[in-house]
Amino acid sequence: MVTETSNQTSSGASGTVSQLTVISVDAMGGDHGPAAVVAGIALSAEKNPEIGFIIHGDKTQLEQLISKRHGLADVCEVRHSDSVVTMDDKPSNVVRNGKDSSMWSTIEAVRNGEATVAVSCGNTGALMALSMIRLRKLPGINRPAIACLWPSRNPGGFNIMLDVGADIRADQEDLLQYALMGASYARNGMDIKRPRIGLLNVGTEEHKGRAELKVANDLISEASKGANFEYVGFVEGGDIPSNRVDVIVTDGFTGNIALKTGEGTATLIREFLNAAFRHSPLSRLGALFALTSLRRLTERIDPRRVNGGVFLGLNGTVIKSHGAADETGVSAAIKLAFTLAQSEFSEKIAARVASVLVERQDNPSIGDNNGRTE
Amino acid sequence: MVTETSNQTSSGASGTVSQLTVISVDAMGGDHGPAAVVAGIALSAEKNPEIGFIIHGDKTQLEQLISKRHGLADVCEVRHSDSVVTMDDKPSNVVRNGKDSSMWSTIEAVRNGEATVAVSCGNTGALMALSMIRLRKLPGINRPAIACLWPSRNPGGFNIMLDVGADIRADQEDLLQYALMGASYARNGMDIKRPRIGLLNVGTEEHKGRAELKVANDLISEASKGANFEYVGFVEGGDIPSNRVDVIVTDGFTGNIALKTGEGTATLIREFLNAAFRHSPLSRLGALFALTSLRRLTERIDPRRVNGGVFLGLNGTVIKSHGAADETGVSAAIKLAFTLAQSEFSEKIAARVASVLVERQDNPSIGDNNGRTE
CATH class of the missing domain: 3.40.718.10 (Isopropylmalate Dehydrogenase)
Known part of the structure; x- marks a missing residue:
C-alpha cells in the first residue's frame, strides 16, 4: 500500500508504507518498454526509500517485472490499463479516445491528488495535450x-x-x-x-x-x-x-x-x-x-x-522522459520528479x-x- | 589597369588587362588586417587569371603588400581610403559618417558598376546597413x-x-x-x-x-x-x-x-x-x-x-567573409564572389x-x- 504524506490513501500490491512522496509513472510507451521503466524505478527505490510509486500499464507484465526485484512491491502500486499511447498517435485522438491508456491513468493519479508528479517516456504531444486538459493551468498562468x-x-x-x-x-x-x-x-x-x-x-x-x-x-x-x-x-x-x-x-x-x-x-x-x-x-x-x-x-x-x-504551469508537474531512456535515464527523471514533489514546486x-x-x-x-x- | 567585360574602364597600378570579372575587396577591418586579405587575393589570382580586383584601404600599405607578389599588381587596382570601420562601430554611425572608409568605397565600386560583387571581412551590421542604403533593393524584392x-x-x-x-x-x-x-x-x-x-x-x-x-x-x-x-x-x-x-x-x-x-x-x-x-x-x-x-x-x-x-536581393551581391578569415578563407569568399559574378546572379x-x-x-x-x- 502506498500512502502519501499529505494525500489520501490508496491500496497497493502488498504491505503498508507511510510518509512516502508518491510519483505516478507511465510504464508503457517508451522505446525499451516496461522492463526499462521498472528497472529505472528499482534503481530509484534503492537510492530513495522515501519514494512511493503508482505504476500504470499492463498489470500482469508489470507485476511480474516488479516481483523479480526484492522489496520493490512494497513501494509500488500497479494500476492496470488496457491500451498504450504510441509515438504515432495524434494528440487530439488521445484526448478524445485515450481514457483506457496508461498515459491517461498516469495523469489522472496527479489530478486526483494521489501523486504530485507524473513521469512518462511516451509521445510528447499526447502527454502535453492530456496534461493541459486534465490538469488545467495554475491560477494566473x-x-x-x-x-x-x-x-x-x-x-x-x-x-x-x-x-x-x-x-x-x-x-x-x-x-x-x-x-x-x-x-x-x-x-x-x-x-x-x-x-x-x-x-x-x-x-x-x-x-x-x-x-x-x-x-x-x-x-x-x-x-x-x-x-x-x-x-x-x-x-x-x-x-x-x-x-x-x-x-x-x-x-x-x-x-x-x-x-x-x-x-x-x-x-x-x-x-x-x-x-x-x-x-x-x-x-x-x-x-x-x-x-x-x-x-x-x-x-x-x-x-x-x-x-x-x-x-x-499546470496543477501538478509532468515530466516527459526521453522515449529512448534506459534505466539510468528513467531513474534520473524520477529523481527530478522526487526533488520537485518534495519542494512543493507547483x-x-x-x-x-x-x-x-x-x-x-x-x-x-x-x-x-x-x-x-x- | 582593370577593365571589366561589360563595364567602364578604370585605371590601375600598372599594365592593361581586359575581359576580367572585377571583384571589389575591402582589405581592412578583418581580424588579421590587410596582409591576410592580400594573401587571399594572391591565392585567388593565381588560380583564376580572369579575376580583376579593386582593393580598398590604406594605399601605401596595400601597394607594398601587392608589390611583393609577382604579377599581382597587373590585376589589382588600389583605391585609397582614410578610415576603417571597426567591429565596434555602430551601423547607423557608419552610414552617416563612414564615407571615407574602405567599406564604403568597396560598396561604391559595385554601385558604380565597376565591380559586380563586393567582399569584406568587416563589421557585419555596418556592411549590411551600407549595402542596403547604397545598393538598394532589387525591383520586386x-x-x-x-x-x-x-x-x-x-x-x-x-x-x-x-x-x-x-x-x-x-x-x-x-x-x-x-x-x-x-x-x-x-x-x-x-x-x-x-x-x-x-x-x-x-x-x-x-x-x-x-x-x-x-x-x-x-x-x-x-x-x-x-x-x-x-x-x-x-x-x-x-x-x-x-x-x-x-x-x-x-x-x-x-x-x-x-x-x-x-x-x-x-x-x-x-x-x-x-x-x-x-x-x-x-x-x-x-x-x-x-x-x-x-x-x-x-x-x-x-x-x-x-x-x-x-x-x-540587392542591386549587386555583397559577401561578408568571416572577420577571422585567413588567406584560405578570403580566397574561398573571392571564389564564391567570382562564381556569382560570372553567373550574373543578381x-x-x-x-x-x-x-x-x-x-x-x-x-x-x-x-x-x-x-x-x-
Missing part, C-alpha cells in the same frame, strides 16, 4: 511551458530553456511568467539559489529584437528587483550553453527550433567524430587509447542524456506568479511602453 | 536577406539557410522571395541543378506552426510547379544539417537564433573534445595518434569555415522574382487563405 535541460559550461553542467514547444506564441506577459517559472524550477529542481535569467534575442543591445521582447525585457527586469533571481538581460543563441545564464526564456517556436538545431548539430558532430576515428589505422589506434575520454565526451553531448522536458510557482501579478496591479505603468524604441 | 552556409550531410558538404539576420520580420511573401533567392543562390553559387527547398517550422505536419508559415507553404509549393527547384515542405531544426534539403527558408529572427545556437553547440563540443583528450596520459597519447583525423574533424565543424554570409534573381510576381497577379487566389487552419 496564461500559457504553460515545456522546460528542457541544455548541456552547458555551468558548474552543474546544464542550463534550463523554456518554452521549447508547448505553445508557438508568447507575448510579453507570457515571457515574464516563463521567467518566473524557470527561476522557480532552477531553484527547486536544480538547487540554484539565485538563478540568472536571460531573454533570448538576436542581439544583446536593448534596442534590438521584436517589440514584445523589449517590453518583456522591462517586465522581467522590474520583477527581478528584490526577487531571488538575477536578470542578465538579452542573450543570444551562442549563450545558450554558456555560464552567463542558468535559465533562457523564449517563445515555444524559437525554443523548439533552437533545441532541435542544437541536438541536430551535436548528432552531426558525433557522426563526423566517428568517421574521423575510422579514417586510418593510426586514428583507429588513437581512438583505442582515448576510448574512456571519448565515451565521456559522447555522454556529455548525447541529446538523450538531457533527459526530460518538464511541463510547467504551489511555489502559483504563489510567485500571483505575487508578481499583485505587484503589477499596484504598479500598472510597468510594461505599458510597448511602442518605445530607444 | 521587399526584404533582402543574408544567406549562410551550414555544414551538412549533403554531397557538397553544406546547406544554405536564409534569412539569418538581415531583418527580424518576414511575412509569407518575404518567405516566398527567400525561397526563390535561395534556389537561385544554390544553382549559381553552389552548382546544385535542382535545389531542394524546405521551410523551417516546429513540425513537418501541414497544420503546424504560425499562420504565415502555412500560407508560405502554399505559396512556395505553387511557385515550385514547373520551376527548377523542388519544394520538400516543412523541415525542423534537426533537418538543417541533413541531406533532405539544400536550402532552408526562415525569418531573420529564427535564422539568427538557429545559426548562433548551432555555432555555440559546435564550439562547446570542441571544448569538451579538447578537455577529453587532455584528461589522462593515455588519452593524450590517443590524441597524438589521431591527430590528422581530429584536425579534419575540427575543420569540418569550425564555425569559421562556414565563411561568408551572402546578402541577397539579374537572375530579379528576373525570377518578377516572373513569380506576374504569375501571382494572374492567379490572385494563391495565398489568400491566410486564416485557414486545416
Whole structure:
C-alpha cells in the first residue's frame, strides 16, 4: 500500500508504507518498454526509500517485472490499463479516445491528488495535450511551458530553456511568467539559489529584437528587483550553453527550433567524430587509447542524456522522459520528479506568479511602453 | 589597369588587362588586417587569371603588400581610403559618417558598376546597413536577406539557410522571395541543378506552426510547379544539417537564433573534445595518434569555415567573409564572389522574382487563405 504524506490513501500490491512522496509513472510507451521503466524505478527505490510509486500499464507484465526485484512491491502500486499511447498517435485522438491508456491513468493519479508528479517516456504531444486538459493551468498562468535541460559550461553542467514547444506564441506577459517559472524550477529542481535569467534575442543591445521582447525585457527586469533571481538581460543563441545564464526564456517556436538545431548539430558532430576515428589505422589506434575520454565526451553531448522536458504551469508537474531512456535515464527523471514533489514546486510557482501579478496591479505603468524604441 | 567585360574602364597600378570579372575587396577591418586579405587575393589570382580586383584601404600599405607578389599588381587596382570601420562601430554611425572608409568605397565600386560583387571581412551590421542604403533593393524584392552556409550531410558538404539576420520580420511573401533567392543562390553559387527547398517550422505536419508559415507553404509549393527547384515542405531544426534539403527558408529572427545556437553547440563540443583528450596520459597519447583525423574533424565543424554570409536581393551581391578569415578563407569568399559574378546572379534573381510576381497577379487566389487552419 502506498500512502502519501499529505494525500489520501490508496491500496497497493502488498504491505503498508507511510510518509512516502508518491510519483505516478507511465510504464508503457517508451522505446525499451516496461522492463526499462521498472528497472529505472528499482534503481530509484534503492537510492530513495522515501519514494512511493503508482505504476500504470499492463498489470500482469508489470507485476511480474516488479516481483523479480526484492522489496520493490512494497513501494509500488500497479494500476492496470488496457491500451498504450504510441509515438504515432495524434494528440487530439488521445484526448478524445485515450481514457483506457496508461498515459491517461498516469495523469489522472496527479489530478486526483494521489501523486504530485507524473513521469512518462511516451509521445510528447499526447502527454502535453492530456496534461493541459486534465490538469488545467495554475491560477494566473496564461500559457504553460515545456522546460528542457541544455548541456552547458555551468558548474552543474546544464542550463534550463523554456518554452521549447508547448505553445508557438508568447507575448510579453507570457515571457515574464516563463521567467518566473524557470527561476522557480532552477531553484527547486536544480538547487540554484539565485538563478540568472536571460531573454533570448538576436542581439544583446536593448534596442534590438521584436517589440514584445523589449517590453518583456522591462517586465522581467522590474520583477527581478528584490526577487531571488538575477536578470542578465538579452542573450543570444551562442549563450545558450554558456555560464552567463542558468535559465533562457523564449517563445515555444524559437525554443523548439533552437533545441532541435542544437541536438541536430551535436548528432552531426558525433557522426563526423566517428568517421574521423575510422579514417586510418593510426586514428583507429588513437581512438583505442582515448576510448574512456571519448565515451565521456559522447555522454556529455548525447541529446538523450538531457533527459526530460518538464511541463510547467499546470496543477501538478509532468515530466516527459526521453522515449529512448534506459534505466539510468528513467531513474534520473524520477529523481527530478522526487526533488520537485518534495519542494512543493507547483504551489511555489502559483504563489510567485500571483505575487508578481499583485505587484503589477499596484504598479500598472510597468510594461505599458510597448511602442518605445530607444 | 582593370577593365571589366561589360563595364567602364578604370585605371590601375600598372599594365592593361581586359575581359576580367572585377571583384571589389575591402582589405581592412578583418581580424588579421590587410596582409591576410592580400594573401587571399594572391591565392585567388593565381588560380583564376580572369579575376580583376579593386582593393580598398590604406594605399601605401596595400601597394607594398601587392608589390611583393609577382604579377599581382597587373590585376589589382588600389583605391585609397582614410578610415576603417571597426567591429565596434555602430551601423547607423557608419552610414552617416563612414564615407571615407574602405567599406564604403568597396560598396561604391559595385554601385558604380565597376565591380559586380563586393567582399569584406568587416563589421557585419555596418556592411549590411551600407549595402542596403547604397545598393538598394532589387525591383520586386521587399526584404533582402543574408544567406549562410551550414555544414551538412549533403554531397557538397553544406546547406544554405536564409534569412539569418538581415531583418527580424518576414511575412509569407518575404518567405516566398527567400525561397526563390535561395534556389537561385544554390544553382549559381553552389552548382546544385535542382535545389531542394524546405521551410523551417516546429513540425513537418501541414497544420503546424504560425499562420504565415502555412500560407508560405502554399505559396512556395505553387511557385515550385514547373520551376527548377523542388519544394520538400516543412523541415525542423534537426533537418538543417541533413541531406533532405539544400536550402532552408526562415525569418531573420529564427535564422539568427538557429545559426548562433548551432555555432555555440559546435564550439562547446570542441571544448569538451579538447578537455577529453587532455584528461589522462593515455588519452593524450590517443590524441597524438589521431591527430590528422581530429584536425579534419575540427575543420569540418569550425564555425569559421562556414565563411561568408551572402546578402541577397540587392542591386549587386555583397559577401561578408568571416572577420577571422585567413588567406584560405578570403580566397574561398573571392571564389564564391567570382562564381556569382560570372553567373550574373543578381539579374537572375530579379528576373525570377518578377516572373513569380506576374504569375501571382494572374492567379490572385494563391495565398489568400491566410486564416485557414486545416
